[in-house]
Amino acid sequence: MPNIALPWLAEHVETPADLNAEQLAADLVKVGLEEEAIHSSGITGPLVVGRVLSLVKEPQKNGKVINWCQVDVGEHNVLDADGNPTIARGIVCGAHNFVEGDLIVAxxxxxxxxxxFPIASRKTYGHVSDGMICSERELGLGDDHDGIIVLTRKGFDESELTVGQDVLPLLGLDEDVLEINVTPDRGYCFSMRGVAREYSHSTGATFTDPGLRSDLPAASENGFAVEVRDEAPIHGLIGCDRFVTRVVRGVNPAAPTPRWMSKRLEQAGMRSISLAVDITNYVMLDLGQPLHAYDLATLSAPIVVRRATEGEKLTTLDGVERKLSVEDLLITDGADGSRVLGLAGVMGGADTEVSESTTDILVEAAHFEQVTIARTARRHKLPSEAAKRFERGVDPELPPVAAQRVVDLLMEFGGGTAGDEVFDLNNTTPNQAIKFSLRDPERLCGVPYTDQQVIDTLREIGCVVTPIENSTIVDVVAPSWRPDLTGAAELVEEVARLVGYDQIPSILPIAPAGRGLTASQRARR
Structure with a gap:
């Protein structure tokens, strides 16, 4: 379930300076987003920046080689005869991915x-180890246990680090993260955008929608073309009704992911992979639109979206060869669409993934049909982050916005240049108006809502409400990010939810007068 980091949330909605995870949980539960857990680092200091002054490799009788290190930890050094912290700490470390001069986490x-796991000085391998040099796993930051953390390889600029500096705020280990439980009908809350909107509904805080942009480039004739050839739609619904492609050239493949971004990915439960992949994941978590980055040099135009044929196979990014079903929606390329690039909305293939040598990138932002993606994810046991969102419903207006955000970040942090190739296949249909009686909320909930209160609440969630003259019936058009609002019952639920479930009285209904046994009951007896 989604993890909510408070500083990230605050970029989209006004939050009080003293807001903590417990209060955020209390605010969100009012609008139906229940607390799953509050994750804290479980770490208390001192946890500081250290510099390795010396490193001596010492072979042991068991065949293992350990490093006897002298580590400068600034004001935390051992006191000398004059009472000044000048004597470096001696620490035993078994990892070998660092050298003298590196800045590490001590x-x-x-x-x-x-x-x-309390830390104390202890005798080991013939030395008194006065502390510990940490890996990601030991700090709860990930599963990497192959080597210790070298801060300059984690996106930190050496000029911004000071020996002895507290590491907890640097790595985000001083921040609590709230994990929430999202019901299947509210997939928009699998994004910081959606949760910020709900926090605004709960508290009245000012919300700035990052999914609305007016500076998007228009589609061009030279865009990297996409064709949808869905000859076997499920329930008559085409598998893909929108597909945006953008091109970024000259990206530095060695450019590191900025530390603030990798920190947010870690807080969300994802690991940093490479700049291009991290950016697509970050934008997905922020806006709710899954994206994919391809190595442009490996593609042949056009991209073709089609159903699989009997016997087709695909090796996905997890290295597993999968036998495909005729219901699976595929991303392919070439005029005949013969080469399979990935399972649409679920996971890409290995042939066209971004590599360490990729400089030119094609960005994909598409909108896929919910049932198709849900069935594919379950059939192949691939509950990917993208599939979790598509099967619950993604805003069809987001693809060009999310693609532009990826382009902006690739230019800013990867040194790339946005190509003028802009393609937008848009076969989406606007939401249809729902005939809605302003009396239904009171009739079904037992609360005397006023007509204006009902209208204002529906408009607050993004609906367009058009009154019909001399009538209590209104036309309601749901916002693009709420595919779950399909009828009057869902609109009543929204009114009850936002005005407050606590406003609904608990009344024991009066049992109707009995009429004796029914004919079937008498026959059975």
Whole structure:
């Protein structure tokens, strides 16, 4: 379920300076988003920046080689005869991915790591190890246990680090993260955009929608073309009704992911992979639109979206060869669409993934039909982050906005140049108006809502409400990000939810007068 980091949320909605995870959970539960858990690092300091002054490799009798390190930890160094912290700490470390001069994360005696695992000076391998040099797994930041954290390889600029500096705020380990439970009908809350909107509904805070932009380039004739050839739609619904492609050239493949971005990915439960992949994941978490980045040099125009044929196979990014079903929607390329690039809305293939040598990137932002994606994800046991969102419903107006955001970030952090090739296949249909009685909320909930209160509440969630003259019936058009609002019952639920479930009285209904046994009951007896 989604993890909500408070500083990230605050970029989209006004939050009080003293807001904490517990209060955020209390605010969100009012609008139906229940708390699943509050994740804290479980770490208490001292956890500081250290510089490796010396490193001596010492072979052991068991065949293992350990490093006896002298680590400068600034004001946390051992005191000299004059009482000044000048004597470096001696620390034993078994990892070998660092050298003298590196800036590392040192946890010192008195600290507690997740577990809990208290740290103390202890004798090991013939030395007294006065602390510990940490890996990602030991800090709860990921599963990487192959080597310790070298801060300059994690996106930190050495000029911004000070020996002895507290590492907790640098790595986001001082921030609590709220995990929420999202019901299947509210897929828009699988994004910071959606949760910020709900927080605004709950508290009245000012919300700025990052999904609305007016500076998007128009589609061009030279865009990287896409064709949809869905000859076997499920329930008569075409598998893909929107597909946007953008091109970015000259991206530096060695450009690191900025630390603030990788930190947010880690807080969301994702690991940093490469700049291009991290940007697509970050924008997905922020806006709710899944995206994919291709190595442009490996593609042949046009991209073709089609159903699989009997016997087709695909090796997905997880390295598994999968036998495809005729119901699977595929991303393919070439005029005949013969080469399979990926499972649409679920996972890409290995042939066209962004690699360490990729400089030119094609960005995909598409909108896929919910049932198709849900069936494919379950058939192949691939509950990917993209599939989780598509099967619940994604805003069909988001693809060009999300693609532009990816382009902007690739230019800013990867040094790329946006190509003038802009393609937007748009076969989406606007939501139809729902005939809605302003009396239904009171009739079904037992609360005397006023007509204006009902209208204002529906407009607050983004609906367009058009009154019909001399009538209590209104036309309601749901916003593009709410595919779950399909009838009057869902609109009544929204009124009850936002005005407050606590306003609904608990009244025991009066049992109707009995009429004896029914004919079937008498026959059975």
């Amino acid at each position: 946890v010192l005696p008195g600290a507690v790591l997740p577990g809990p």
